[in-house]
Amino acid sequence: MSTPSISVRNLSKCYTLGAIGRHTLVDEVQYWWHKIRGQDPRQHMTKIGHTATEARRAEAEQMGADQFWALNDVSFDIHPGEVVGIIGRNGAGKSTLLKILSRITEPTHGEALINGRVGSLLEVGTGFHPELTGRENVFMNGTILGMNKREIAAKFDEIIAFSELEKFIDTPVKRYSSGMYVRLAFAVAAHLEPEILLIDEVLAVGDVNFQRKCLAKMKEVSEGGRTILFVSHNMGAIANLCTKGVILTQGRVVGCGAATECVKEYLGMTLPSTAYSDFSTEASKDAARFLRCGVCAADGRLKGQFCVDDPIRFFMTVEVLEAVQDAEISVRIEDVFGRIVCTSNWSDQNSGAWADRAGRMTWAMDIPAVFLAPNNYLVTMAIHQPRKRIIDLRERVIKFEVSETGGPMWKYHGNDYGAVLVQWPWRRLEREPC
Numbered sequence: 001m002s003t004p005s006i007s008v009r010n011l012s013k014c015y016t017l018g019a020i021g022r023h024t025l026v027d028e029v030q031y032w033w034h035k036i037r038g039q040d041p042r043q044h045m046t047k048i049g050h051t052a053t054e055a056r057r058a059e060a061e062q063m064g065a066d067q068f069w070a071l072n073d074v075s076f077d078i079h080p081g082e083v084v085g086i087i088g089r090n091g092a093g094k095s096t097l098l099k100i101l102s103r104i105t106e107p108t109h110g111e112a113l114i115n116g117r118v119g120s121l122l123e124v125g126t127g128f129h130p131e132l133t134g135r136e137n138v139f140m141n142g143t144i145l146g147m148n149k150r151e152i153a154a155k156f157d158e159i160i161a162f163s164e165l166e167k168f169i170d171t172p173v174k175r176y177s178s179g180m181y182v183r184l185a186f187a188v189a190a191h192l193e194p195e196i197l198l199i200d201e202v203l204a205v206g207d208v209n210f211q212r213k214c215l216a217k218m219k220e221v222s223e224g225g226r227t228i229l230f231v232s233h234n235m236g237a238i239a240n241l242c243t244k245g246v247i248l249t250q251g252r253v254v255g256c257g258a259a260t261e262c263v264k265e266y267l268g269m270t271l272p273s274t275a276y277s278d279f280s281t282e283a284s285k286d287a288a289r290f291l292r293c294g295v296c297a298a299d300g301r302l303k304g305q306f307c308v309d310d311p312i313r314f315f316m317t318v319e320v321l322e323a324v325q326d327a328e329i330s331v332r333i334e335d336v337f338g339r340i341v342c343t344s345n346w347s348d349q350n351s352g353a354w355a356d357r358a359g360r361m362t363w364a365m366d367i368p369a370v371f372l373a374p375n376n377y378l379v380t381m382a383i384h385q386p387r388k389r390i391i392d393l394r395e396r397v398i399k400f401e402v403s404e405t406g407g408p409m410w411k412y413h414g415n416d417y418g419a420v421l422v423q424w425p426w427r428r429l430e431r432e433p434c
Contacts, residue, residue, distance in 0.1 A: 070096040215237060
C-alpha cells in the first residue's frame, strides 16, 4: 500500500461563539520550537497541528455552551490518485476541513499529515493579490507552490488558453468578475501540478460550459496520479467524478467508502423513506389538493422495493373542493442523483374535465416492467393549470427502489445501466441492408 497523500487523525476544530480567536507569544514560540526540531515524520511531509493548541482546547471546553465544534474527531486516509468527494449539509464542517488541510487555519487538536504540494481553490479570489495582473498572479501562485520561473512559464500558455482570459491577462484582477476569478484560479490550480488539489463549492460560480470543462480536467488530473478533494452539493458530479466519498454530519464522519454508495447513503439521510404518504390531515390552501399517494404491486399490495422485471403502480387520491378549469396532474420520477427520468401529464384526454366539479377520486399510473434501471427513485406530483398556476405541489414525497435480478448481463454491465432500461423490439432480417 502506498503512503497516504493525506492522513487525518482525530482532527477537531472548536470555535468560541462571540469571541475572536487569539494567539499568545508562548503559542508562537512553541509552534516554532516544534517546527525547527524536525517534527516532520517523512521527507516532504508537513504536520498540521501542534501541542500549543491544547491549552486553548481546555479553555474552550470550560466555556460550555459557548463553544461550537466545526469538526469533531475526524479521521481518514486518502491515497495518491484518489478523487474524494466531501459530502454533507451546510455547516457540516466541509470547508473547515479544507481550510485546515490548506494551512489557512489550525485545528484545536488532532493532526493532518500532508505528503506533497497542495493547491487549493476555496473561495473566489483566494490567493490572488487584487493589485496584481492576472499574469503576475499566475507567477506568484506558482512560486508559492514551490515552482521556479521556468516551470511556470512552460505552463503559462496552457493556463491562459484554459481560462479563456487572453484579453484580460494583463488587467489587475481587482477588476475581474467572480466568474473570471474562478476561471483563472482553477486554471492555475489544475495546471501548476500540485500533488494534492483541494476544491470547494467555488466551481458553482462558473457557467455551465466551464463547469463541465473543469470536471473533465479534474478527471484528467486524477488519472495522472494526483489526489483531489472535492466539496460539492452536486451529487451527480460527486458520483461521476469521485472514486471515494466521505460524509460529514455536524463535524463528524458518519460514512466513508465508494462515492456512489456514499451519495446514496447521504441522500437516504435527507430524503423520504416511505412508499406511501398521507396528506389528508392538512388544511386545504386551494381549490384542489392531494390527499394521499403511494406505490404498489400490480395486485394492490403496498411495497417500496421492486425488481426490474416487476410492473410498478403509482396511485394518488385527489380532492376537488371547487371546480377548476383545464386542470392537469403531472407526475415526475427522478433518481437520487437528481436526474429526471420521466414526466407524465394527465388531463382526462386533454379536456381537464376531471376537475370541473367537487369530489374525491383516485387515479393510477402503471410503470411497465423492465423500464426503470436498478436505482432508488423519487416521485414529485402537481395539480396545475398549464402556464397559469400551480394548485398543489408535492415534491419528492415517495421513494421506492428498483433492484437487479442477478442475471448474467448485470455482472457484465456492473451498475452502469443509466436511468432507463428499454426493451427494443428485435426481428430477424432476411438479408443485410444495402
